[in-house]
Amino acid sequence: MPFITEIKTFAALGSGVIGSGWVARALAHGLDVVAWDPAPGAEAALRKRIANAWPALQKQGLAPGASQDRLTFVATIEECVRDADFIQESAPERLDLKLDLHAKISAAAKPNAIIGSSTSGLLPSEFYESASHPERCVVGHPFNPVYLLPLVEIVGGRSTSPDAIEAAKTIYTVLGMRPLHVRKEVPGFIADRLLEALWREALHLVNDGVASTGEIDDAIRFGAGLRWSFMGTFLTYTLAGGDAGMRHFMAQFGPALKLPWTYLPAPELTDKLIDDVVEGTSEQLGERSIAALERYRDDTLLAVLEAVKSSKTQHGMAFGD
Numbered sequence: 001m002p003f004i005t006e007i008k009t010f011a012a013l014g015s016g017v018i019g020s021g022w023v024a025r026a027l028a029h030g031l032d033v034v035a036w037d038p039a040p041g042a043e044a045a046l047r048k049r050i051a052n053a054w055p056a057l058q059k060q061g062l063a064p065g066a067s068q069d070r071l072t073f074v075a076t077i078e079e080c081v082r083d084a085d086f087i088q089e090s091a092p093e094r095l096d097l098k099l100d101l102h103a104k105i106s107a108a109a110k111p112n113a114i115i116g117s118s119t120s121g122l123l124p125s126e127f128y129e130s131a132s133h134p135e136r137c138v139v140g141h142p143f144n145p146v147y148l149l150p151l152v153e154i155v156g157g158r159s160t161s162p163d164a165i166e167a168a169k170t171i172y173t174v175l176g177m178r179p180l181h182v183r184k185e186v187p188g189f190i191a192d193r194l195l196e197a198l199w200r201e202a203l204h205l206v207n208d209g210v211a212s213t214g215e216i217d218d219a220i221r222f223g224a225g226l227r228w229s230f231m232g233t234f235l236t237y238t239l240a241g242g243d244a245g246m247r248h249f250m251a252q253f254g255p256a257l258k259l260p261w262t263y264l265p266a267p268e269l270t271d272k273l274i275d276d277v278v279e280g281t282s283e284q285l286g287e288r289s290i291a292a293l294e295r296y297r298d299d300t301l302l303a304v305l306e307a308v309k310s311s312k313t314q315h316g317m318a319f320g321d
């Protein structure tokens with residue numbers, strides 16, 4: 001039986017930060033969405049988050065028929081997945097919880113509906129171990145805000161079929177995303193491995209009293225952060241080598257890797273470090289609410305995406321190039 005790739009009904013399990021982002025994206029693409037989350041008050045919180053995201057989605061352009069009213073919130077896992085053509089789990093990042101949840105989801109779902117997990121770095125071979133029809137189970141790791149950022153890392157486990165990877169690619173593409181197949185199943189996949197290295201060093205800088213959280217954020221947002229929106233580290237550093245390119249870059253800056261500037265192990269999360277980070281970021285937030293800051297982030301991301309798209313068009317490139 002072929003996997004379902006034409007999806008009309010999207011099931012979302014877990015409706016926190018990431019689950020609600022998936023729901024917003026699916027609704028904006030004109031799908032019916034069925035959601036489940038066991039927390040008290042989860043439905044109201046979900047609808048509030050979607051309402052906050054909707055202005056950005058309207059600016060980006062909604063699919064015909066897209067409406068927040070096409071969301072149904074249900075009371076059980078079975079009701080959530082029974083009629084779904086595609087299922088995305090965004091439950092807390094705990095192996096035991098995901099293992100148990102996927103046994104239930106997959107037993108109740110259509111056998112040929114693809115199941116994706118939003119996990120940031122757990123291994124699909126482990127948490128899909130008790131799943132029915134594990135050949136259709138993948139990781140679909142998104143980036144926050146899920147309703148705007150295109151990247152989704154697709155990772156298969158030992159039982160995932162190559163056809164399921166292709167089906168997942170098709171589905172995420174239809175949802176307006178840029179799938180990246182992570183061919184080797186490794187903890188943290190590709191992106192979070194990189195982001196974690198940066199995060200670890202940022203915490204060391206705070207811990208060592210080198211800089212405040214705001215200063216570290218400035219070091220990213222006025223420099224590398226701007227060029228990362230359209231050019232990755234490898235190509236950027238090729239240009240940094242001048243006409244001689246990467247070979248010259250490696251010769252000039254390679255030895256610094258051995259100095260080394262960075263620490264590999266993470267710092268101890270002492271109460272002081274946690275307080276310093278929380279106080280620093282509260283100061284950065286100022287009087288602004290999280291919801292207001294999300295709207296600012298969304299508008300800025302839309303502007304950046306538009307600018308990158310337009311510049312790529314001028315250079316004969318497609319957005320996904």
Ligand SMILES: NC(=O)C1=CN([C@@H]2O[C@H](COP(=O)(O)OP(=O)(O)OC[C@H]3O[C@@H](n4cnc5c(N)ncnc54)[C@H](O)[C@@H]3O)[C@@H](O)[C@H]2O)C=CC1
Binds near residue numbers: 015016
């Ligand atoms: N927050 C982030 O930046 C990102 C998180 N992720 C991944 O997405 C997943 C969800 O993370 P967040 O949305 O950040 O967490 P969250 O804490 O915001 O939301 C988790 C939701 O799951 C619900 N929940 C609790 N027990 C559950 C169960 N047994 N079954 C289903 N739902 C349950 C909670 O009530 C809550 O609404 C995790 O696997 C995480 O690694 C992926 C990309 C980015």
Ligand SMILES: C[N+](C)(C)CC(=O)CC(=O)[O-]
Binds near residue numbers: 120142195
């Ligand atoms: C912090 N995090 C590991 C949950 C982050 C992600 O998984 C991706 C993101 O949105 O940065």
